[in-house]
Amino acid sequence: MQKKTIVIDPVTRIEGHAKITIDISEEGVVEDAKIHVTQYRGFEKFCEGRPYTEMPALTARTCGICPVSHVVSATKAIDEILGVTPPKAGVNIRKIVNLAQMLQSHTLNFYHLSSPDFIYGFDAPKEDRNIFKMMQTHPQMARDGINLRAFGQKIIEDLAGKRIHPTGIIPGGASHKIEESTKEAILEQVPAMLKIAHSALEFFRDNLHKFQEEIDYLGAFPSLFMAITNDEGTLEHYDGKLCFMDSEGNILKDKIEPRDYKEFIGEAVEDFSYLKSPYYKPLGYPQGMYRVGALARVNIAKTCGTPLADKELIKFKALNDGKPVLNTFYYHYARLIEMIYAIEKIEELLKCDETMSDNVRSTSTVSYERGVGCSEAPRGTLFHEYHVTKDGIITGVNLIIATGNNNLAMNAGVKQVAQRFVDPKNITDGALNRVEAVIRCFDPCLSCSTHALGIVSSKVEIRDHNKKIIKVFERS
Amino acid sequence: MIKAKVRVKNFKIDGICVTGQSNQTILEVARDNGIDIPTLCHLRGLSDVGSCRMCIVEIEGRHEPIPSCTAKIKEGMEVTTSSPEIKAAREMILSMMFSERYHTCSTCVVNGDCQLQSKSVELELSHSFTPYLNQRFEIDASHKNFVNDPNKCILCTRCIRVCDEIEGAHALDLFGRGLGTRVIHDMDEPWADSTSCTSCGKCVYVCPTGALYEKDISEEEIIKKREIVTELVKNRGQK
Numbered sequence: 001m002q003k004k005t006i007v008i009d010p011v012t013r014i015e016g017h018a019k020i021t022i023d024i025s026e027e028g029v030v031e032d033a034k035i036h037v038t039q040y041r042g043f044e045k046f047c048e049g050r051p052y053t054e055m056p057a058l059t060a061r062t063c064g065i066c067p068v069s070h071v072v073s074a075t076k077a078i079d080e081i082l083g084v085t086p087p088k089a090g091v092n093i094r095k096i097v098n099l100a101q102m103l104q105s106h107t108l109n110f111y112h113l114s115s116p117d118f119i120y121g122f123d124a125p126k127e128d129r130n131i132f133k134m135m136q137t138h139p140q141m142a143r144d145g146i147n148l149r150a151f152g153q154k155i156i157e158d159l160a161g162k163r164i165h166p167t168g169i170i171p172g173g174a175s176h177k178i179e180e181s182t183k184e185a186i187l188e189q190v191p192a193m194l195k196i197a198h199s200a201l202e203f204f205r206d207n208l209h210k211f212q213e214e215i216d217y218l219g220a221f222p223s224l225f226m227a228i229t230n231d232e233g234t235l236e237h238y239d240g241k242l243c244f245m246d247s248e249g250n251i252l253k254d255k256i257e258p259r260d261y262k263e264f265i266g267e268a269v270e271d272f273s274y275l276k277s278p279y280y281k282p283l284g285y286p287q288g289m290y291r292v293g294a295l296a297r298v299n300i301a302k303t304c305g306t307p308l309a310d311k312e313l314i315k316f317k318a319l320n321d322g323k324p325v326l327n328t329f330y331y332h333y334a335r336l337i338e339m340i341y342a343i344e345k346i347e348e349l350l351k352c353d354e355t356m357s358d359n360v361r362s363t364s365t366v367s368y369e370r371g372v373g374c375s376e377a378p379r380g381t382l383f384h385e386y387h388v389t390k391d392g393i394i395t396g397v398n399l400i401i402a403t404g405n406n407n408l409a410m411n412a413g414v415k416q417v418a419q420r421f422v423d424p425k426n427i428t429d430g431a432l433n434r435v436e437a438v439i440r441c442f443d444p445c446l447s448c449s450t451h452a453l454g455i456v457s458s459k460v461e462i463r464d465h466n467k468k469i470i471k472v473f474e475r476s
Numbered sequence: 477m478i479k480a481k482v483r484v485k486n487f488k489i490d491g492i493c494v495t496g497q498s499n500q501t502i503l504e505v506a507r508d509n510g511i512d513i514p515t516l517c518h519l520r521g522l523s524d525v526g527s528c529r530m531c532i533v534e535i536e537g538r539h540e541p542i543p544s545c546t547a548k549i550k551e552g553m554e555v556t557t558s559s560p561e562i563k564a565a566r567e568m569i570l571s572m573m574f575s576e577r578y579h580t581c582s583t584c585v586v587n588g589d590c591q592l593q594s595k596s597v598e599l600e601l602s603h604s605f606t607p608y609l610n611q612r613f614e615i616d617a618s619h620k621n622f623v624n625d626p627n628k629c630i631l632c633t634r635c636i637r638v639c640d641e642i643e644g645a646h647a648l649d650l651f652g653r654g655l656g657t658r659v660i661h662d663m664d665e666p667w668a669d670s671t672s673c674t675s676c677g678k679c680v681y682v683c684p685t686g687a688l689y690e691k692d693i694s695e696e697e698i699i700k701k702r703e704i705v706t707e708l709v710k711n712r713g714q715k
Contacts, residue, residue, distance in 0.1 A: 051617055051625070053694060057583040082692075165582065167695050175696035365620075365692050391617035392691070 002026065006427065011035075011436050018444075020414055020435055024424045033418035035410050035439060037275035044397040052078055052366070052392045053171070059384060059399070060165045065108065068101035068156060069377030069402070071169045072238065073384040077373030078171035080259065081388055082364040089357035090173020092349050095238045097160045097169060098375065099349075102237060103342040104152030105378035106294070106335040109443040110200060111145025114332060117437055118207055122214065123430035141203070144196045148339075151193050155346065158182045173361035183350050190347045194308065197343055201312065201336040211329065217420040219328025219413025219438045222247030224280055224290035226405065227297040228258070228376055234305035235297060235341055237376035244280055244290065245300050249323045252280070258374030261383055265400065277407045278400055289408035292380025293442065294334035299324040304337070306344035312337045328413050328441045335378075335443070366392040377402040379443055403444040413438040487553040502544035502555055503531055513557050514566065516595055517632035518545045519682055519702065521709035522641055528632050529569050530595065533557050541565060567601050575606040576655060577613075578627035584686045585695050591684035591702075592630060613658060618668035621691055622680050626658040629687035635659060635679035638705055647673040659687075678705065 003026045009019030018037045025031040047058055056074040060067035072094055079086060086094070116129040119138060127133070135142040153163045159178060160166030168175045208215070224247070228240040242256035244264070256264055268277040268285045280288035290296075304310045316337060319325050325334075349355055366388060373384040380402030387396035417438045421431040483498045489506050496505035501524065506513050517528035526543035533544045536554035541562060544555070556562070573579070573592060581587050613626035633650065636659065640646040647670050651660040661670035680688040681701040689698060 049612065049615065051585075051615055051623055053585055053692065054583050057587075057695065061583065161696065167587075170694035170696060171692075175694060363692065389617075393615055393617055 004424070006422065006424075006432075008432055008435060010038075011439055018439070020439070022418045022422055022435070028424050030415075030419045030422050030424065033411075033415040033435070034272055035407075035414050037273045037407075040274045044399060047394050047397045050394050052081060052386065052388050052394060055384075055386060055394065056169065056171070057165070057167065062399075062401070064164050065105055066101060066377050066379070066402075067165045068097055068160070068169070069375060069382050070384070071160075071166060072098050072375045073373035073377075073382045074386075075169055075171050075373065076375065077371040077384045077386050080371030080373065081366060081368050081386065081392075082171060083367035084172050084362040084364040086173035086362055087357065087359045088354040089177065090360040090362070091238070092352060092355040093159055093174040093178060093360060094169055096346050096349050096355075097156055097166065098238055099342040099346050100152040100155035100159075102152075102376075102378045103339055103346075104149045104156070105443075106339050106342075107145055107149040107152065109378075109440075110204075110332065110335060110339075111142070111149070113443075114437075114440055115141070115145075117433070117440075118204065118211075121210070122433050122437060123428075126429055126433070129433070144199065148193055148196045148200075151189055152342075155186055158186070170361065172363055175361065177358050177360050178350070178356055180356070183356065187347060187350055190343060193343050194340065197336070197339045198308075201333075201340065204332060204336055214434065214437070215327050215329045218417055218434065218441060219409070220326055221412055221416060222326055223409055223412070224252065224283070224288065225296035225299050225324060226280070226290045226292050226381055227300045228374060228381060229254070229300055232305070233302040235301040235303070235309070235338070237297075239375075242374070242381070243300050245296075245324060247324055247326055249299075252282070258383065259370075259372040261372065261374070261385075261400075267400065273407070275404055275407050276400075278405050279408060286408055289412065290405065291328075291409045292402060292405040293331060293378075294338050295325065295328070295331045296380065297376060298334040298337055304341045306341055306348065308344055309337055309341035312340060328409070328438060331441045331443065366390060379403050380405050403442070406442050406444065410439060410442055410444065413441070485549050485551045487549055487551065487555065489555045490557055496549045498549065500549055502533060502547050502549055505549055506544065506555075506557065511557060513544050514595065514599060515545060516591060516630070516684060517634060519634055519638075519705060521705040521707075522634065522637045522682075525633055525637070528573075528630065530566060532562060532565060532569075534559060534562060563599070566599055568605060570596055570599060570601050571605040573630050574604045575608045577609075577611060577629065579685070584628065585689050585693075586686040586698050586700065587695050589698055589700050590686060609655065611655065616661075616667050617691065618666035619673075619675070619691070620668065621675060622667065622677065623689055623691050624659065624661075624667055625687050625689075627687075628685045629659060630685055631657055631659075632684060633659075634682045634684065635688060638678045638682050639673075642705055642708060643674060643676050643678055645672050645674050645676075648679060681705075 004024045006022035007019055011018045011020060018035055020035050022030055023032045043062055056071045059070040059074045062070055112131050116134055119134060120128045156166055157163045160168030225245045227243060228236055229243045230236040230240040242258060243254040244252040246252055264281050265278050266281045268279060270277055279285045280290050298316060304313050316333060369388055371386050375382055382402050383400040385398040386394055388394055414435060417435050421434045484495055485498050486495050489511050494505055494509050503513055513531045516530040518524055524545040526546035529543055531544045532541040534541050534556040581593050616624040636648045639648045647661055648659055650657055651664055652658060661667050662672055681704050
């Protein structure tokens with residue numbers, strides 16, 4: 001058989017633009033598969049020369065889905081540059097907004113992007129695998145998804161000014177205190193939102209038995225995990241130290257100060273993708289492959305620290321007898337637990353008296369020439385590193401975006417799925433959908449990670465070893 | 477020296493008969509009579525230089541429109557403040573301001589409190605007609621309280637005028653020509669090294685855009701006190 005390459009371009013129902021190539025050997029088996037991130041924007045370069053005060057607004061523009069994460073990491077980096085410690089109320093406002101964003105982003109992934117696969121199956125006609133079909137057949141579920149996402153978005157708007165690219169999270173804390181009426185309005189909705197999040201988790205768990213093959217082969221492989229965690233070892237998204245765990249659950253290194261990230265994380269560059277491939281330095285490249293995001297966070301966290309999420313975490317940890325869960329498919333599971341956690345934590349933070357304090361902001365001026373801000377974005381650990389002149393003009397920027405951390409793991413996942421499901425003699429739509437689905441498990445935000453714009457619709461090209469197109473599948 | 481006599485002049489603005497004193501500008505008489513003409517570089521209390529051209533009006537018998545903030549009234553003149561041609565010209569002027577420098581509202585520290593931005597809304601400028609030049613100027617953030625970002629300057633010279641006419645320091649002036657023109661301190665020294673700047677901040681308060689702003693504050697906290705000059709002058713009884 002002739003050697004050929006299958007190209008899925010672009011990958012659908014993800015945030016951003018990528019293509020997948022599947023190389024088929026002359027023996028007719030899948031030899032390799034890669035995800036190519038085909039976009040580039042250059043944020044790190046054009047931020048140079050701008051005043052540091054613009055960085056939260058500038059870097060927020062990397063993404064319309066997780067701008068809060070960028071704002072939080074940017075303001076934390078600037079806090080370091082200014083040498084300020086934001087007051088407790090400012091920190092809590094940032095935490096609430098960050099959790100609200102995680103809630104809306106996870107909701108978007110589960111309801112709008114991934115649930116069509118769970119409802120109709122991976123082999124269902126492609127016309128059916130979308131949220132519009134879901135609105136027809138499962139209207140209540142679609143409504144729930146929209147309501148839950150709106151809840152998160154409304155919190156961002158109320159506490160930080162705008163739903164997208166909020167301006168209320170500022171260096172030194174937050175710009176405004178939380179109004180009592182806002183607090184009451186949010187708390188009033190909490191029980192209903194918890195119910196929705198729970199029903200989503202129940203739905204997912206009830207349907208898990210249908211996807212045993214996907215659980216086993218959709219990116220199930222050993223890898224390291226990285227997340228930030230606090231001193232108590234509970235689930236943490238805002239503050240804490242970096243922790244690396246291996247696939248057996250052993251802590252390789254913890255209590256790493258985010259500002260020392262470069263000692264442990266290397267960034268490799270491959271010629272087939274604009275997305276860099278970060279790796280754990282002590283193990284080298286590419287052996288230092290690690291995963292970040294919801295799965296990594298719940299694997300590393302000992303507890304969630306909130307009652308309902310903790311109950312679910314115990315069940316989750318039982319999946320692999322207390323050892324880290326390695327199946328990429330369970331990212332969905334981990335995200336659903338985090339959704340419950342987010343709602344509970346928002347309630348807890350709002351009920352804390354210190355959150356309602358008038359003192360929400362500390363002020364200072366440039367004191368240090370370097371600052372690193374690190375937080376857990378919905379898709380994983382996010383780093384912003386800035387260098388400034390003594391006047392506060394940016395001279396250097398390095399961003400490691402959550403999705404970027406998962407690059408090596410996404411490639412490993414794509415290869416595993418392609419080898420399992422793609423039969424070169426009979427390439428089915430369901431097989432190609434599974435290849436895309438493994439990417440979707442990671443919930444990548446490629447626009448963020450390379451900072452570029454995405455499009456939808458999909459085209460699959462089958463090419464021989466001379467890159468000559470043999471067959472084209474159009475998907476829209 | 478014999479002082480020129482101030483005389484009363486009668487003329488028409490938009491077909492309405494109006495009366496003004498011979499030392500008044502078309503803009504002043506129009507506003508006295510409740511007729512609105514859009515302005516940008518003009519600020520009550522400062523002298524007028526007609527640099528932005530936003531207040532252009534048509535005069536019967538004249539081929540080209542003229543800025544109403546600097547044009548003195550004349551007996552019998554017929555002024556038109558609004559026509560399709562003037563609207564198109566004002567839109568083009570605004571458009572060129574946007575394309576000359578780096579006016580990205582979404583990331584600007586004065587987003588929501590910028591007069592270039594509000595003028596665009598007022599004049600219904602939906603998009604820029606001219607390609608962006610993407611010029612890059614170095615930012616001067618050397619001053620302990622203020623930042624000078626020439627990338628957002630529209631060269632209205634309000635800052636220069638307020639420093640000269642109100643503060644009396646004349647620490648600022650224009651440097652260079654054409655597209656490369658920018659506002660400098662003293663002999664193009666860093667702001668922190670300016671010996672004539674009194675750090676009063678009036679230039680920052682009157683700046684219509686984000687070219688001059690207070691250091692270490694965010695978009696949510698920006699304060700512009702553009703009326704401060706008008707009030708100061710009123711209190712001094714000058715105008």
